[in-house]
Amino acid sequence: AQTVTQSQPEMSVQEAETVTLSCTYDTSESNYYLFWYKQPPSRQMILVIRQEAYKQQNATENRFSVNFQKAAKSFSLKISDSQLGDTAMYFCAFMTDSWGKFQFGAGTQVVVTP
Amino acid sequence: GAGVSQTPSNKVTEKGKYVELRCDPISGHTALYWYRQSLGQGPEFLIYFQGTGAADDSGLPNDRFFAVRPEGSVSTLKIQRTERGDSAVYLCASSPTGLSQETQYFGPGTRLLVL
Numbered sequence: 410a411q412t413v414t415q416s417q418p419e420m421s422v423q424e425a426e427t428v429t430l431s432c433t434y435d436t437s438e439s440n441y442y443l444f445w446y447k448q449p450p451s452r453q454m455i456l457v458i459r460q461e462a463y464k465q466q467n468a469t470e471n472r473f474s475v476n477f478q479k480a481a482k483s484f485s486l487k488i489s490d491s492q493l494g495d496t497a498m499y500f501c502a503f504m505t506d507s508w509g510k511f512q513f514g515a516g517t518q519v520v521v522t523p
Numbered sequence: 524g525a526g527v528s529q530t531p532s533n534k535v536t537e538k539g540k541y542v543e544l545r546c547d548p549i550s551g552h553t554a555l556y557w558y559r560q561s562l563g564q565g566p567e568f569l570i571y572f573q574g575t576g577a578a579d580d581s582g583l584p585n586d587r588f589f590a591v592r593p594e595g596s597v598s599t600l601k602i603q604r605t606e607r608g609d610s611a612v613y614l615c616a617s618s619p620t621g622l623s624q625e626t627q628y629f630g631p632g633t634r635l636l637v638l
Contacts, residue, residue: 413565442623452612454566454629461624500565504623509554510579511627513565 411436413503415514422491423522429476430486430517432501438462442504443477443484448516449497457499460484491521525549527630529615535636536605544600544633546615552628554621555598557590558614560632566614572598573621605637 412435422428434443445457460468460477467475472489488495501514528547536542548555553574558566559582568582572592580590587605592598602609612632618625 446629452614452632452634454614454616456626459626502565507623509556509618509621509623509625509627510568510571511556511558511566513567515563515565 411438411441411503411505411512413501413512413514415501415517417517418515419518419520421520421522422488424491424493426491427487427489428491428519430488430499430501430519432484432486432514434482434484434501434503434512436482436503436505438505443475444502444504444511445473445475445484445486446500446502446513447495447497448500454500458486488519493521493523495519496521527615527617527628529613529630529633531633532631533634533636535638537638538605538607540605540637542602542605542635544602544613544635546598546600546617546630548596548598548615548617549628550596552617552619553595554618554625555592556616556618556627557598557600558616560612560614562611569600569613571621578621602635605635607637610635610637 443460447455476485498516503512555572557569560566571579574595587603590600614632616627616629618627
């Protein structure tokens with residue numbers, strides 16, 4: 410069975426600063442997918458970024474980037490130039506290479522302050 | 524096109540009652556997922572439909588929970604004899620075919636409160 414651990418319940422960051430969210434996972438699979446989803450108070454889960462385990466290059470999407478360390482089973486998210494609209498709950502998620510069933514972490518609440 | 528929609532947005536019921544939660548996936552998406560998100564937790568998988576059939580219902584907590592997708596589009600999650608512990612946000616997601624590399628699109632969820 411796969412597990413996903415997010416050890417930071419809440420992170421606070423000032424506008425324009427950088428914050429890094431940690432995520433570790435446990436699996437015996439050799440190929441899989443990792444995701445970061447954002448959930449604002451509206452409850453809508455929004456995909457932030459995804460990483461295929463077979464790709465060594467870290468994924469980036471504008472101000473969002475990941476540090477994927479496959480051997481360490483670590484998948485951290487860096488938010489650069491934080492904006493007030495980034496305030497949300499962030500979930501790390503794991504998916505096997507078979508079909509699209511997510512295993513989510515418990516989430517990290519990010520609060521961006523002016 | 525329209526995204527995934529869920530109705531109702533909020534549902535309050537009394538312990539022991541029956542409830543139905545509806546999910547309208549993105550048109551043409553054959554894969555549909557239900558998740559349950561308890562307060563302060565990440566979503567937990569309940570059931571996955573591929574077309575009209577439940578391909579994986581291993582996440583349903585007990586036989587009070589049942590879901591259908593009779594025509595391969597709209598899905599209904601049914602909860603019998605509701606208990607206070609069923610209170611949670613129920614999320615629905617869809618994807619074009621169910622392959623891992625596809626993006627799953629989530630609805631806004633139904634917040635269920637059992638009194």
